[in-house]
Amino acid sequence: MNKPIFTAEKVNLVSDKGERFTYYHSEQFYIGGGAMGEVYKGWYANNPEQKVAIKKVHARHAENKSIRERAKFEASLFIVHPNLIKMLGYCESDQTKGPVYIISELIRGETIDKFAKRIESARRVVPVSKMMCSILDALHCLHTRTICHRDVKPSNIMVDHMGNAKLMDLGIATADGISFGTLNQGFGTYPYAPPEQITGARDDVNHLSDIYSLGVTFYELLTGFNPFYSRIEIETVERQITMPLPYNKFIPRPLFKVLLKATAKKKSDRYQSAEDFKKAVIKANKGGGVNWLVIVLGILVIILLIFLVMIYINS
């Protein structure tokens, strides 16, 4: 992503709830940018110590009615869950045009892919699984409210300084309007998109699509690469439709089986809820199955040896 051109101006915002926020449109306060907009560090105007994250939706999207509505919808979601980012408000100067801002809690931490990369590949399974289970809790919470995230991917999950994983960006990136008669601008979501998001009709995408995307995310965090990604975008898309998840040695077999099921091409072959997915992850990881076998065998061998030694001594 290209960095925006910073104007250095001080921006004062009033949210739909009447709260005031401030930030500087400058490099110093710039956090990052994605397909939808640019994220800045800001604060409550009456309490500069209380920081917030301010996402300024790109001008080209702000003109789009359905994206505006979607942004409003996202900001209005007031769901309290430890693994969901807290939304604080929505700002616009005019109802139909001009810039749009989405205010949320500021997460002090890093995106989960950076977090995972710092852990040695062979040791990732436990901490990553734990965080994926938290994200599955968050998804379950959304799904029971019939909300689909639609854009689950590593850059939309952050790990805060307490080691708590949080799901962000409630799917405005796949709002109807963006793919509507637009030129493909490489939104970068294809590497996580389930087949139905590509070949399906508009209403084919549902909560099972989030299950798929989280399966791919999980795989990427464990192995360090996206299994479907290709530099040639159309190949990425083709792989989403036809290629099963490839096996990788950094994923224990039982867990791999779980991910394989989560990323089944047919929706009906996947886990039918985030809860089921989570249970399967926990079961697969508990599976010390192999270890128990080793321990039992070890004990038997030792007993046998003691026997032999005793027989030898006796004779």
Next chain:
Amino acid sequence: MDEFNINILSWIGGREENQDSSGSRETKHGLLVVVCDGMGGTKGGSIASKLAVETILEEVANTNHANTAEILREAITKANSVVYHAGCTRQDLQGMGTTVVALLINENKATAAHVGDSRIYQVRGSKKIFRTFDHSMVFELVKRGTISEEQARLSAQSNVILRAIGTKPEVEIEINEEIHYLKGDRFLLCSDGIWGAVNEKEMLKLIKNEKSVERTVEHIMETIDTIGTGTGGKHDNLTAALIETNINSKIQPETGNRIKIIISILSILLFISICLNIWRFIFH
């Protein structure tokens, strides 16, 4: 009598604005017909498609080239830079673009050019003779055999296109230089609002020459608009340009005759061999 009959209609469908543009012009190189489907922003889409149509009509009328493929290539390249620069100068037009499909037809042959997912169909009776292939993500998957054309049409991603006029300083144009035609052939140029609404078989039925050119286009528009209204009424802009030929193109495929001769010889041989076999069967 004119060599070609033509009729163009463009309707808004269920949208707030018609971002399609179209136009035609008699030039010294032949009859030129252009359909563009714009996209981007609130105003950008319709401005982009209008600019493109105007530029192409102007350029083709005023060029001194003789080669029809070069004429179209040059005109569309010009349209690309005109739209691109317009998009660079105004913030609210940033990123606007348009598809284009153009047909230049004279007594010798027809030449087609396109960028994006607007299409040309050439139809003889109700048989498809020629069509353009979209520069879209889903169509790329069709080419690779990953999905069927019908799946592509119904996909929510069907309008994600891979090339457009005006979004980049350069554009790759696909040109079909020599299209032959017979008297009574019909060419339909249309935006995705048309072909996206019905499957190809239905489309061909709608184009076939039972009615006059005028009436056929009206019928296509009415049919598709009705479908749109029946499925929520938020359907896309629809534009159709229909050209009917009243002559055979002077350039005709040679291989066609050769194949006919070969098939005739083969069928004569087959006939003789059958006769000989029957003769042997009866007399031995």
